[in-house]
Amino acid sequence: MEISYENAVQAHYESLYRFAVSLTNSESAASDLTQATFERLLRKSADVRDPAKLKSWLFTTLYRLFIEQKRSEKRHPHVDLDDAPVPHVESTAGEALDASTVMAALQQLEEPFRTPLALFYLDQHSYREIGEILGLPIGTVMSRLSRGKALLRALLTDRAPNIIPFPLRAAS
């Protein structure tokens, strides 16, 4: 079965962009990262022999591009004044739990927890896919997801107690 570029864009560009937002905390950087990922698909399409692996390949590529970019920025730091960062979460009591609240809460997590969580919630990747994309063993995915979920839950329930009545501690 042939992989069509147009179909690949149609099927995955939204979830890839949202994953990129969770990584970069910037709309323009997320757009650039998404574009770079699809440009890589055009150049390296021969690497994606199995259409069933396309989604995983795209997310892996985007994540690797992000890591490369971060390394490069460490070597050549700069400040982009045009970036529009996702707003910081302030006290949200009385507000609805919307995308910006959740994304802002995600941004407050350390990256080792944030990235697997973003994959888990965006496009609902399985633990196996998350391990494949991030190059992590299943046990590490399990512990990071577990710890990340606990932190996210604490952040959201602390900041929006009237909106998400989830107990901080599981029933025992």
Add this chain to the structure above:
Amino acid sequence: MTRERAKELLELYRANDADRSDPFFSEALQMLEVDPVLADWFENEREFDGTVSRAVADVPIPADLKSRLLLHQVTPTRPRWWHHALRPAEFGLAAAIAFLLAIGIAWLYVRPPVPSPFRAEVLQQTWLGRRHVDLETSNLPEIRRFIAAHDLRGDFKLPPELAAMRPHGCSLLSVKGRRVPYVCFIEGSKHLHLVVMDRTLFPDPVEMGTPDFETWQNWNTATWTQGKLTFVLTGLKPNEFVKKFRKDGQWTWGG
């Protein structure tokens, strides 16, 4: 399996039930039927996961992102036999020679349609620029004021079909060292950019009142001149739209 171990596993279970048949979860899922405390915890967990998943699925997508991605549209092919028969360096050399030959032949005999350099520049700037719009608003008078505030003609007349569309905002381009505005229109899947400029800036003569169409890959431009202004409408498929401007054998530009 202990309750704590079951929780560890079930934390990985996706809210959309996609893991129901995964044997990795089967024992923990079975425990839910006999352990009401675990079942209660799991229900809370799923509710939280579902809420977060729905919230992140609402992160807005830039209106022009898909257009930008499709600008590069080609159909990737499966790996062919020569990928395996040739070493990478040999394959690269063969591909480069074949590519140059193909380009040469194409230019000599086929001459594929490409937009004039000016229109290509407009396409590049309006669709591939880093910022989509400088001013985001659906209020056309506000767009006109923004353009006029930059000492440019904001009082141009739009064809009725275009005037009926919802504007998304506007931006300024730099063409030949001069600022030129464009207005972005988005309605459903239709996404168009209208560049408005002094006709003396446009290098290719366009007959007064008659549109000139150019196509490049999936991108089209429709250009017309009205009075002292030249309009360039760009997008994925504006040509069919522009043809609706013709009424009773006459082009109606609203001017």
